[in-house]
Amino acid sequence: MKTVIIDPITRLEGHGKISIFLDEKGDVENAYLQIPELRGFERFCQGRRAEDMPQITSRICGVCPVAHHFASAKALDDAFNVEPPSAAKKLRELMYCGYIIYDHILHFYFLGSPDFVVGPDAPASKRNVLGVIDKAGLEIGKEVIKHRAYGQKITAILGGKATHPVCGLPGGVSKGLVKDEVQEIKDMVKSCVEFAKFSLKLFDDIVLKNKDYVDLIKSDPYSLKTYNMGLVDKHNKVNFYDGMIRVTDQDAKEYLKFDVKEYYKHISEHVEPWSYMKFPYLKAIGWHGLEEGKKSGIYRVGPLGRLDAADGMATPLAEKEYKRMFETLGGKPVNSTLAYHWARLIELLYAAERAMELVADHEITSKNVRNPVGKPGEGFGVVEAARGTLIHHYKLDKNGLVEKANLIVATTSNAGAITMSIRDAAKGVIKKGRIDDGILNKVEMAFRAYDPCFGCATHTLPGGMPLEVNVYDSNKKLYRGIKRL
C-alpha cells in the first residue's frame, strides 16, 4: 500500500475538518479528522483558588458544563481529603441525571435521528430537527422540547443555574432540596421515563424495522473492534457519577478495572504530527497506529463504550432494553458505531429511572449536604460525561492554590476511534471517485454517532461550519469539499 504523506495540510483553527485522500482509481486511500484543541489550560489554572475550579472548568465547554463541574468537585473532594455526606452525593447524581436527560435528548432528536428519520441521502436542508418533525409530527416535536427543558430545569433547580452550575463544592453541595422542589422533580422525571420509552419505540419503528438501516448498522465499514471503557458500580453496572473505570476487550472480557487515582498508570497519550489532538491509548498495550484489534491500545468511550464495558444497567427498564440491544445485534461486544444512537436512548431511560429512585429517597431533603474540608493536596475526579469518561486531576499547594491541572476529556479519548470510523466509512462508501452530498453525509454519520464535542464551543457568529469535509485526488489536489452551513 502506498503511504499518504500529508503535507502541508495546515492544522485547522476554528472547526473540525475531515480530509479524505483518494488513490488513482478514485478509491479511498486514507482519511483524517482534525479538531481544534484548546490550549493553555494548565497555565490558565495555575495559581487560582482550588474552589473556583468547578466554575472555571464548567466554562471550558458550552456543551458539558455539568460534567466538568462535578469531575472538578470530585477532584476537590479528593484533594481536600473529604468525603461528601451521602445526601450530597445523591443530590449531585440527581442533578447529573438531569444533564444526561437533556444532553441525550438533544443529540438524538437534533443531530442523530435526522439521518434515519429524514434519511441519510435526503438534502442537507431537510436533515435537521425540522425535517424530523415534518416526518414524525408536530406532537413529537412538542414532547422533545418539553422533556429537554425538564432536564434543564432539574439541573437548574439543583445547580442554581441551568447552563453553568454553581452548587458543587469540595465536600458536598451548596444547597439541598425542599419538599416542593422534590415534587416538581418527581413529576418531571416520571414524564421523562415515559418519553424515553417512547423514544426507544420510535427507534424500533424507524430504524430497526427498516432492513436497509439494520444492514447499514451491522455493515463492516461502520464496525470497529476496539477496547471499551466506562465507569461501573460494584456490580459492574453502568454509572454516570461514580465507581471504578472498567475496560473490556474485543471478547467483552474484563481487561482492566482501576480507580481514577491510577489513571496515569493505564492511560498514555500519543501525538500525531498532523493533529493538535492527542490520542489516548492503553499504556500496557501501547500505541500501534490507528488500528483496531487486541494489539492496539485504542479504546472507545461514550454510550456504546459504556454499555460494552459494563455487565448491565442498574434500573429495571433500562436493563431490559440493554439485553434486547445485545441480543438483536449479535451479543457482546457490539462494535457497530451507529449503535451509539441506540445505546444513548437506553442511557436516557436509565438516567430517568435513576432520577426517579434518587428523588424518592428519603435522604434527598437532608440538610446535611456538606462536610468540612481537610488540608489541600492532590486530587482525582472522574464522571461519565454524556460523550464518555472525563477525568480531572489537580495538585494544590499548601494554601489551596492550583499548581497543576490535567484533564482527559471524552472526545480526546475517542479521537483514535473516530478517526478510524471516518476512514472505514469513507472506504466503504466512496468508490471510483463518485461523490455526492449523500455519500459524504454517510461519512459524517460515522463521526456524528460519537457526539463529539470539539473546540469546546467557541461562540463566534455566524459559526456556520462545525464540520468541513474535503476530498483530495491522488495528486493531493482538492477534488470536492463541503462546508456544512
Place this chain on the structure above:
Amino acid sequence: MKTIVLGVGNPILKDDGAGIHVARQLKKYVKDPDVTLDEAMTGGMNLLDMILGYEKAIIVDTVKLKDAETGEVRRFSLNDFLSVHSSNPHDAGLLEAIKLAEKLGEDRIPKEIVIVGISVNETQHVFGEQLSEKIAKAVPKAAETVLSELKGGKR
C-alpha cells in the same frame, strides 16, 4: 418595550468573551426597568430559552465576516445570517431553534432580534481572560451601539 440584552461568549477564551465584556460594561448605563441585561455562554436552544418572553432581544457577540476589519462593530438582524449556531456541534443553531419554536406554536419569541457583532478574524483557542487590543477598543463601541438600539426601540 420589554427587552433583553444578552452578551454571548466564553469569558475564559480571550476575544471569544467580547460579548460578555460588553454586557458587563453596560451594567453602569442601563437603568431602565424594562431592560434585562444578562450574560450567556451558550448557544441554540439555551439561547432561545433565555430570550423567550421578551418583545425584543439584542444579542452581542463576536462575528466572522468576509469584509470587515478586526474590531469593527456592526448591527444585523437575525435573518442576515444563514445560520446562527455558535460553532457548537452539539446544539441546534439559534435560527434553527427559533424556526422550531415557531413551528411548534411558541408565542413568546421576541418580535425583533438584533445582533450587535464585533468582527474577529482569528478564532483563538488559547485560554485567557484578556481581550486583544483591537477587540478591547471595540467593546465601548459595541456598548454604544446597544445603547442607541435601546433608545431607538423606545420611539
